Amino acid sequence: MSFHIFKYTFKQLIKDRMALFWMLCFPLILATLFNLAFSNLMSTESFEQVKIALSTDHDLPEDLESAMKESNIFNLSYTTETEAKELLANREISGFIKNTDELELIIYDSGLNQSIAKVFLDNHVQISTTIYNIIDGNPQLIEMGFLENLSFTESYTETVPVSESMNMIVVYYFALLAMTCLFSSIAGCYAISLVQANQSAVAARVNVAPTKKLKAFLSMISATICFQFISAMIAITYITQILKVDFGDRILHIVVLCLFGCFTGTMFGALFGLLVKLKSEVKEMLLSNICMVLCFLSGLMVLQMKYIIQEKAPIIAYINPANLITDGLYALYYYDTFHRYFLNLTLLGSMGIAFCAIIILVLRRQKYASI
Amino acid sequence: MQVFKAFRKIVMKKFISVFIIYTALFIGLSIFFTSSGGTQVEDAFELSEVRVSVINEDNTALANGLENYINGIARPVELENDEESMKDALFFRQTEFIVTIPNGFQESFHSSQNQSITTMSVPDSANSEYAKTLIDRYLNTAKLYATAFPEISFDEIHEKVLADISTEVHVSFVDRIATSHSSELSTYFNFLSYILIAMFISMVGRIMLIFNNKEIKMRNYCAPISINYYNYQLIFGNLSLAFIVWLIFVAFAFVINTGSLNETGSYLYIVNSFVLAILCLSISFLVATFATKNSIDPIGNCISLGLSFLGGSFVPQAFLSDTLQTVGTFNPIFWYVKVNDTIGEITSISRSTLEPIIYGILVQLAFAVAFLAVALVVIKQRRYAHQ
Numbered sequence: 088m089s090f091h092i093f094k095y096t097f098k099q100l101i102k103d104r105m106a107l108f109w110m111l112c113f114p115l116i117l118a119t120l121f122n123l124a125f126s127n128l129m130s131t132e133s134f135e136q137v138k139i140a141l142s143t144d145h146d147l148p149e150d151l152e153s154a155m156k157e158s159n160i161f162n163l164s165y166t167t168e169t170e171a172k173e174l175l176a177n178r179e180i181s182g183f184i185k186n187t188d189e190l191e192l193i194i195y196d197s198g199l200n201q202s203i204a205k206v207f208l209d210n211h212v213q214i215s216t217t218i219y220n221i222i223d224g225n226p227q228l229i230e231m232g233f234l235e236n237l238s239f240t241e242s243y244t245e246t247v248p249v250s251e252s253m254n255m256i257v258v259y260y261f262a263l264l265a266m267t268c269l270f271s272s273i274a275g276c277y278a279i280s281l282v283q284a285n286q287s288a289v290a291a292r293v294n295v296a297p298t299k300k301l302k303a304f305l306s307m308i309s310a311t312i313c314f315q316f317i318s319a320m321i322a323i324t325y326i327t328q329i330l331k332v333d334f335g336d337r338i339l340h341i342v343v344l345c346l347f348g349c350f351t352g353t354m355f356g357a358l359f360g361l362l363v364k365l366k367s368e369v370k371e372m373l374l375s376n377i378c379m380v381l382c383f384l385s386g387l388m389v390l391q392m393k394y395i396i397q398e399k400a401p402i403i404a405y406i407n408p409a410n411l412i413t414d415g416l417y418a419l420y421y422y423d424t425f426h427r428y429f430l431n432l433t434l435l436g437s438m439g440i441a442f443c444a445i446i447i448l449v450l451r452r453q454k455y456a457s458i
Numbered sequence: 459m460q461v462f463k464a465f466r467k468i469v470m471k472k473f474i475s476v477f478i479i480y481t482a483l484f485i486g487l488s489i490f491f492t493s494s495g496g497t498q499v500e501d502a503f504e505l506s507e508v509r510v511s512v513i514n515e516d517n518t519a520l521a522n523g524l525e526n527y528i529n530g531i532a533r534p535v536e537l538e539n540d541e542e543s544m545k546d547a548l549f550f551r552q553t554e555f556i557v558t559i560p561n562g563f564q565e566s567f568h569s570s571q572n573q574s575i576t577t578m579s580v581p582d583s584a585n586s587e588y589a590k591t592l593i594d595r596y597l598n599t600a601k602l603y604a605t606a607f608p609e610i611s612f613d614e615i616h617e618k619v620l621a622d623i624s625t626e627v628h629v630s631f632v633d634r635i636a637t638s639h640s641s642e643l644s645t646y647f648n649f650l651s652y653i654l655i656a657m658f659i660s661m662v663g664r665i666m667l668i669f670n671n672k673e674i675k676m677r678n679y680c681a682p683i684s685i686n687y688y689n690y691q692l693i694f695g696n697l698s699l700a701f702i703v704w705l706i707f708v709a710f711a712f713v714i715n716t717g718s719l720n721e722t723g724s725y726l727y728i729v730n731s732f733v734l735a736i737l738c739l740s741i742s743f744l745v746a747t748f749a750t751k752n753s754i755d756p757i758g759n760c761i762s763l764g765l766s767f768l769g770g771s772f773v774p775q776a777f778l779s780d781t782l783q784t785v786g787t788f789n790p791i792f793w794y795v796k797v798n799d800t801i802g803e804i805t806s807i808s809r810s811t812l813e814p815i816i817y818g819i820l821v822q823l824a825f826a827v828a829f830l831a832v833a834l835v836v837i838k839q840r841r842y843a844h845q
Contacts (some may be wrong), residue, residue, distance in 0.1 A: 120767040126779040134584040202506040208627040217622045221606040243597045245574035394550035
C-alpha cells in the first residue's frame with residue numbers, strides 16, 4: 088500500500104507541468120543565465136603584467152629600466168610619445184613614462200594598474216631622496232662603504248597559501264541549489280493538503296480508507312523528497328558537467344547535503360501547510376516567497392548578503408535552511424576540513440527532524456465527525 | 459471608448475492593490491541595487507584603495523608605524539584574528555589582503571634573518587601585488603635608516619620614512635574631456651529595464667488574459683466596433699498604464715539622485731527609458747497573446763530575467779562573454795543598455811555624439827513595432843480560428 092501511494096504521488100508530480108517548471112526547469116534556466124552573465128566577471132581580478140610604454144624621445148634613467156624589468160610587474164614597450172598617446176586613448180596600455188625634465192607618468196584614468204605603476208615610480212624617485220638624507224646626516228657612511236651594500240628590493244612578505252578554490256561566483260550556484268532543494272516545500276505543502284481531511288476532498292477520501300494516516304503521509308512525503316532530490320541531482324549534473332562549473336571533487340558529500348536539504352525543505356512546507364489556514368493558492372504563493380527571501384539571505388541575488396548576515400546576525404544564518412545548505416556547500420568547496428560541513432549538515436538534519444516530529448504530533452488522531 | 463473604459467474599470471477594481479504592492483516592491487529593489495553598485499570616475503589621480511586587514515601581533519614602534527602607513531593608504535578592514543573569519547572574509551572579498559605582523563618582528567629586523575610578514579590573499583590577484591609593493595616600500599626605506607643610524611628609535615625612523623615616502627612622481631592625464639558623474643544614474647536606468655519588463659508582463663498580461671477569455675471575446679466581437687478599433691483602444695489602455703508606471707520610476711530616479719536632473723544627458727536617459735517602456739509594452743502584449751493563467755508567471759520570469767541578464771542590466775556589458783555581445787544584437791534590452799552606457803560617457807551634445815544614441819533608440823523602436831505587429835497578426839489569426 089505504501090508503495091502504491093508513493094507511486095501515484097510521484098506520477099502526479101511528474102504530470103504537473105507547473106511543478107515540473109518551478110522545481111526542475113527554473114533552476115536550470117537560472118543556472119544558464121548565471122553562467123552566461125558571470126563568465127567574464129572574475130577575469131578582471133587576476134593579476135596581469137601592467138602594460139607600460141617608455142617614451143623614446145628622451146633617455147630614461149638606466150637603473151629605472153632595469154628595476155622595472157627585474158620587478159616582473161611590468162610589460163614594457165618602447166614607443167614615441169605620439170604613438171604612446173594613441174595607445175593610451177585605445178586603452179591598450181595603462182600608462183607611459185617620459186623623462187623631459189623629471190620623470191612623469193601619463194595615464195588615461197585612475198585605476199589599480201596605474202596605482203601600481205605610480206607607487207613603483209614614487210619608490211624609485213624617493214630612494215635617492217632617502218640616500219641623500221642619510222648621507223647628509225652622517226657623511227662618514229660613504230667611507231664605510233655604505234653605498235655598496237645597499238638593497239632596495241628585499242622582500243619582507245611571505246605568502247600563506249589560502250586555497251586554490253577562490254572563485255566567488257560558485258556561491259551563486261550553491262544558493263541556486265539551496266533554492267532547488269527548498270522549492271520542495273511547495274510540494275510538501277501540497278502533500279499535506281492530500282492527507283489532512285479538512286483541506287481537500289481527496290484528503291477526506293484518503294482518510295476514509297483503512298490505510299493508516301501516518302503511512303499515507305510518509306509515503307507521499309517520501310515521493311516528494313525523491314522527486315525533488317532527482318531534480319537537484321539533474322541541476323548538479325547540469326551545472327558541473329554542461330556548464331563546467333567547478334564544485335570540487337567531493338561530489339558524494341554534496342549529494343548527501345542536497346538530500347538533507349530536500350528532506351528539511353519538504354518538512355518545512357508540510358508544517359507550513361498544516362499550521363497555516365489559508366486557501367491553497369495563497370499558501371503556495373506565500374511559501375515560494377518565503378523560499379525566495381531565505382535564498383536572498385543566503386546570497387542568491389547579492390553574494391555579499393551571505394557574508395553580511397553571517398557577520399551581523401549569525402543567529403539568522405544558523406536557522407535559515409537555505410543558508411545552511413549554501414554554507415555547507417561553501418565549506419566543502421573552500422575548506423580542507425569537514426568540521427563546518429558536518430555542523431551545517433547536523434543543524435539542517437535536526438531542523439528537518441524537529442519539523443517532522445511536530446507534524447506527526449499535530450496530524451495524529453485527528454478525526455472529523457463532519458467536515 | 460467602451461473598451462478603454464472597461465479596461466480602466468478592471469484595473470481600478472481588480473488590480474490596483476496588486477499594482478501598488480508591485481511598484482513598491484520594485485522601487486525597494488532598485489534602491490537596493492543602485493546603492494550596492496556604481497563606481498565613480500574621478501578626475502584627479504587617486505591611488506586605488508585596496509581593502510587590507512592588518513593583524514598586528516607585534517605592537518612595537520615599527521609594527522605600529524607600518525600598520526598606520528598601510529591604513530592611511532589602503533582601506534582598513536577590521537578582522538578577528540582567527541583563521542575561519544579571515545578565510546571567509548577573503549573568499550567574499552570583504553578584504554583583499556591580510557597582513558599578519560608576527561610577534562618579535564621589530565627585534566629581528568636588524569638581523570639578517572628577519573621574520574617575514576605573512577600575508578594571505580586571493581591567489582594571483584592584482585590587488586595583492588599592489589599591497590605587497592606598498593609594504594616592501596615602507597620596510598626597505600625603514601631598513602636603510604635603521605642600518606645607517608642604528609642608534610635612533612623606530613619612532614623617529616617612522617617619521618623619516620613618512621617624510622621620504624611623500625616624494626611623488628608627477629602624474630598627468632592624456633588630453634581628454636572630464637567625465638561626468640552619471641554612473642549611478644546609468645546603473646539605475648540599466649536596472650530599470652528588468653523592472654519594466656517584469657512589471658509589464660505581469661500587469662498587462664493579467665489584464666489581457668481577461669480580455670482574451672473566449673466567452674468575453676466572443677461577446678465583444680459581436681459589438682459593432684471594428685476589431686482594429688477594439689485593439690487600438692486596448693493598446694491605448696495599456697499605454698496609459700505603462701506611462702504611469704514609467705513616470706513613477708523616472709521621477710523616482712531623480713529623487714534618489716537629487717541634483718542630477720540638470721546634468722548633460724539626463725534627459726536622454728528619460729527619452730531612452732520611454733522608448734524602453736514602449737518596447738516592454740509591446741513585448742508583454744505579444745506574450746499575453748499566447749500565455750495562459752498558469753503559464754504567465756513562468757513565461758514572464760524567463761523572459762524578463764533572460765533578456766536582462768543577457769542584455770547586461772545587472773552585470774556591465776563589458777563583462778559579458780564575447781559570444782553574448784554578438785548575440786546581443788538580437789536582444790532589444792542589449793540595445794537599451796548600450797544606449798544608456800553611451801549616454802553615461804557623453805560629455806557634450808553634438809551631432810557626432812548623438813548619432814549612436816539615436817541609432818540605438820531607432821533600433822529599439824523597430825523591435826517594438828515588430829513585436830506589436832506579430833501580436834496583432836496573432837490576434838487576427840486567432841479570430842479566424844474561432845469562427
